[in-house]
Amino acid sequence: MxxxxxxxxxxxxxxxxxxxxxxxxxxxxxxxxxxxxxxxxxxxxxxxxxxxxxxxxxxxxxxxxxxxxxxxxxxxxxxxxxxxxxxxxxxxxxxxxxxxxxxxxxxxxxxxxxxxxxxxxxxxxxxxxxxxxxxxxxxxxxxxxxxxxxxxxKIELPDHGYVEAMAYLRDVDKVFRVYQPGLLPLGSLLSFGPVFSAKDILEGWYREANPTLNQLIVLNSATASGCKTGCEKAKALVKKLCLMYALSDKRHPAFTSIDRGLRRLGYSKVAEFGYIEIYRLNNNCSYVNVAGPRILAVGTYAKNIPSLVPEALVDTYDGYLDDLSSEDLAQYDIVVLYGFRYRSRATAAALVEQYLTNGGVIVIDTWGSPELGSQDVLGLGVSSKTVSLKGVLRFTVTGTNIVRSIRGWSTGYSYGDGNWTA
Incomplete structure (x- = not known):
């Protein structure tokens, strides 16, 4: 709550x-x-x-x-x-x-x-x-x-109809979430829904840690009432969470209201397995709603890049830079080199130069790479430097002064001469 x-x-x-x-x-x-x-x-x-x-x-x-x-x-x-x-x-x-x-x-x-x-x-x-x-x-x-x-x-065995419904959803070759209102108790088996269906299942037991819990409360309340209350808010959540499919159980005491609520939310029944009924949203929705440049992160620390930008935009590669081809790089708007390595410096430099010539954007962090401290990183005419910082660092971003004490950042770091370095 x-x-x-x-x-x-x-x-x-x-x-x-x-x-x-x-x-x-x-x-x-x-x-x-x-x-x-x-x-x-x-x-x-x-x-x-x-x-x-x-x-x-x-x-x-x-x-x-x-x-x-x-x-x-x-x-x-x-x-x-x-x-x-x-x-x-x-x-x-x-x-x-x-x-x-x-x-x-x-x-x-x-x-x-x-x-x-x-x-x-x-x-x-x-x-x-x-x-x-x-x-x-x-x-x-x-x-x-x-x-x-x-x-x-008692120990609950998988409901045959429920397992068949999960198999039906697994065969749908799209990414979406499934909403499960009004299922009779299947015990902890409901928590295996994502495994059975290979889809993201909302509702069921063990959902206290679910970040969408309070949104589910709104959905459940609207659905159980036959969409008499909170219907517009529930419709917005169905679209936002991309609940493309919904499951319900005809044995549930409130099934009539749930069925009415799902239909008013924009669902239609498409399949039935025993007591389990499957509904599909009449309109399509987007599970991943991100737009932006395609990014390739190359290097030992490439796995950190998806935490900085939407993960759907980033591909990571932990191999040698010069094992990639110019065609590989051409698929991306931005290439981030972070802790990168190469077999041949000349080959890697030629690859980067060709990518830039074709209009690509390169972002380089030399930390953890052979180019750390180089005066001419990959022949691009820029140098790599390690800077030791003490006291207070001041820098300006879009005209706003941001002040951070380095003392708080230095704990546990032992780079360079022992000071915090970047």
Missing amino acids: NVGSVHDPVLFDFWSVEPSALYTREYGYTEYQGYIILALPAIGLAASIAYARFKGLRGATLPIAVSISALAALALSMGKYTPLAALYTELPYFDKLPPIRFLSVFNLLAVTSFAIAMQYITEASRRTNMAYMLVVIVAAIAILDAFPQSSFL
Whole structure:
């Protein structure tokens, strides 16, 4: 959840736990939310109040307080569905908390409140057998409550339809991303989608580190609503991320809404494998949207160049410069020589001269090359120098003075005489 995303209605809605989801288990985040856990704080609160009526409030204060705290955490998890939603914009740091996080707090406090209540009642009433029986009954209910969810704990084998769908996408000889809304749980197998399809798959498990996570939240919310909310923003994201194909599962409870949402986002169904349906975007999109000169980086340090410019524009070559031909260089607008080497200086110099004569641009860094310190680099009439710097370096770029302390840059460097050198 991005900082301040509480102020985005779409994201705040998505992170708010719908009250009905707590008992219908319609959404994935409540699959493990047992019914008994909802009753524990109420049971603890009722038991503590009953104890306080007969034995006094003194011993019941703590379990009552914890039970009320648990119920408050449950209310906070509902976000927009309760009057407490205003707290997310008023209290410090609350706008950085997704409401759903309070479900974990609720679970902890619910169990704690019940345990404390049982402890107090047992110690005060000496009716240990009754307390033990109550605990056993609650434990039995909890086990029975969790049993229907045991299917999530078994080893999942690849769904045949899903594997066939991945093979279909693999055979499409283009680069694009695939969007997977509304797939029933396949466990961690969803994370193998990129391997099965040889495509970039968005959605599925293990996506917390995905830089597009918050964009997916917008997409998921719009798709699940049948594109009733956030549709225009979702359409822009589909184009921006080049989600050329989408997959959905007909067994999903919300499939009808998801199907409607995908069609309104501009998709049409193109294939079906078992329960898996494949949709394709009606309009083409560009996965890589970069424009610029073609660059060839040659040398030991050539691999560093793609980090400075868009990687799609750069090819790297770590071999000898004079093993390339003039035809090879002619394919590129710019040739960067960085830590380069050659078998014959004369051959390399002739190759560079011909490339320049044909209108090419050469960028040379002699560090790590045989031309380091040369007075006539590759016969071009320019010299190579190593400069030791101390103190403060001043230089001007487009009229703006930029000052950097070299002291901070010198740590760990041992070039030249030990000073920072360039």
